[in-house]
Amino acid sequence: MQSVHIVSAYDEELKYLSKRIAAMGGHAERMVEQAVAALVNVDHGLAQKVIQDDLVLDEGQREIDDKAIIIIARRQPMATDLREIVGAIRISADIERVGDLGKNVAKRVASVDGRQPNSLFRGLEALADLALTQLKEVLDVYASRSVERIGFVRDRDDQIDAMYTSLFRELLTYMMEDPRNITPCTHLLFCAKNIERIGDHATNIAETIYYIVTGDQMPADRPKGDKTDKVVLPGTVPAK
Amino acid sequence: MQSVHIVSAYDEELKYLSKRIAAMGGHAERMVEQAVAALVNVDHGLAQKVIQDDLVLDEGQREIDDKAIIIIARRQPMATDLREIVGAIRISADIERVGDLGKNVAKRVASVDGRQPNSLFRGLEALADLALTQLKEVLDVYASRSVERIGFVRDRDDQIDAMYTSLFRELLTYMMEDPRNITPCTHLLFCAKNIERIGDHATNIAETIYYIVTGDQMPADRPKGDKTDKVVLPGTVPAK
Incomplete structure (x- = not known):
């Protein structure tokens, strides 16, 4: 009886980590949605709310880290359970x-x-939609541990990169049309970059799920994110 | 005798993690130094070398993760040792x-x-110098575990932010002077942002060291990095 009780309490601890991560994921999705809505509608109040909301995730990550370490110390888990716990630390980060x-x-x-x-x-909205869909589906895979579905991640990451590159070009073009656009468009460029990075974190999470379930790392040479480092618009480099 | 042997092998394992992290840190410093040198001298060969060199860090991180998990599973460490190992995972990331x-x-x-x-x-060179000095000194603190010295981290992080903000303004001004500067200066803006982020990672590492040594987390409300989100140069917003 005692042993069943202990195992079940242990299971509850592991489930608690998963549940907290699901809640953190939902919170992060809402923050990004609202941040983009605040940007598009120039809604300063909503922007302030998002900035405040970030504290919840800082606390969530800290709690998961602390709990994970207590579980490792107390339960001395092996193999799969250990990967679960180390995976939870990574995903919450x-x-x-x-x-x-x-x-x-x-x-x-x-x-x-x-x-x-x-x-x-x-x-920017379309880019955020795509990145958030990626994040949501990856978190669904985490909830179900159905790692065989994980193939979609790279295809969609390619789409995110292509959309970001196109937006990057559009922003540069607009900056060149009128110098008054340079400051606001520079900030929009960084916003686009931030959203594109969300896709990279979704891919990281997918890799962690793969590791939790299989014990293997996905290959390292995944081509990552941003392809804009080679973008040079014609006629923009000073003549020799 | 057996027990001494086991403890000593365990110590060796922990020391190995620290040594690998020191080596990874040195490798990362060289990569950043060379990347900035490649940028300043437009040295495409050196840039290619830096891009290739990144694989070493990917492999280093993977090795530390794998080793850390094996040590946790085999040695079932408690308290300080567990923090050492979890800290190594974080720092290598x-x-x-x-x-x-x-x-x-x-x-x-x-x-x-x-x-x-x-x-x-x-x-850009000055910004990189400051960020790399921060990284080096933080890694020195890691090597010596002399956490009482860690106060310098925030002051220098403020200096890095101030220098980045000033460079950000300078780049925007230069873009407004001549549209042909927009594309190259946008890339330099992202370079500056990348270098500024190195300072943030050094601060993360300092926080992890603090946690390893004391078991506590540093307060969460540290003001982070980039202050340029509010930079709007006069006369650059279209008149109402």
């Missing part, structure tokens, strides 16, 4: 970073006046 | 990210022609 990225977008609302063309804001 | 940031700078060498004013490149 990625989710906390997603929240930071949402907060960074919200902080830039102060520097954007909403006068930039609609297509830019639609582009 | 931060160092791996520093390497990624160095690689990102190196990748942008392809898009910068070196025709931007000298002061910009001197500014």
Whole structure:
């Protein structure tokens, strides 16, 4: 009886970690959605709310770290359970970073006046939709541990990169049309970059889930994120 | 005799983690130094070397993760030792990210022609010097576990932020002077941002060291990095 009780309490501890991570994931998704909405509608109040909300994720990560270490010390888990716990530490760190990225977008609302063309804001929304869909589906895979579904992650990461590169070009073009666009569009560039990075964190989480379930690491040479480092618009380099 | 032998092998395992982290830290520092040198001298060969070098850190992080988990499973460490091992996992993740940031700078060498004013490149070098000094000293604290010295971290992080903000303004001004500067200066902006982020990772590492040594977390409300989200240069917002 005692032994059943102990095992069951242990299971509850592991389930608690998963549940906290699911809650942190939902919180991070809402933060990013609201940050992008604040940016598009130049809603300073909503931006402030997002900035405040980030504390919840900082505390969530700290709690998961503390709990995970207590579980390891007390239960001395082996193999799969140990991967579960170390995986929870990693995933909560990625989710906390997603929240930071949402907060960074919200902080830039102060520097954007909403006068930039609609297509830019639609582009940022579309990029955020794609990155958030990626994050949601990866967190679904975490909840179900159905690692065989994980193939979608790389295809969608490619789509996110392509969309980011196109937005990057559009922003540069707009900056070149009128110097008054340079400051706000620079802030939008960093917002786009932050959103693109959310996709990278979703991919990190997918890799951690793969490791939890299989005990193996996914191959290291995954081509990562940003392809804009080679973007040079014609006619923009000073003539020789 | 057997017990002494086991304890000593265990100590060796812990020391091995610290040694690998010191080596990864040195590797990351060199990558960032070379990335900035490649940028300043538009040295495409050196940039390629930095990009290749990043694989070493990916492998280093993976090795530390694997070793750490084996040690936890085999030795079932308590308290301080457990914090050592979990701390090693965290620090190696931060160092791996520093390497990624160095690689990102190196990748942008392809898009910068070196025709931007000298002061910009001197500014980037100074920012990188400061961030690398921060990283080096934090890694020294890790090697010596002399956590009482850790106070310097926040002061220097403030200096890094101030220097980054000033460089950010300078880059925007230069972009507004001539649209042909927009593309290369946008890439330099991202380089500056990457270098500023190195300071944040050094601060993360300092927090982890504090946790290893004391078992406590540093307070969460440390003001983080980038203050440029509020930078709007006068006359750059379209008139109402």
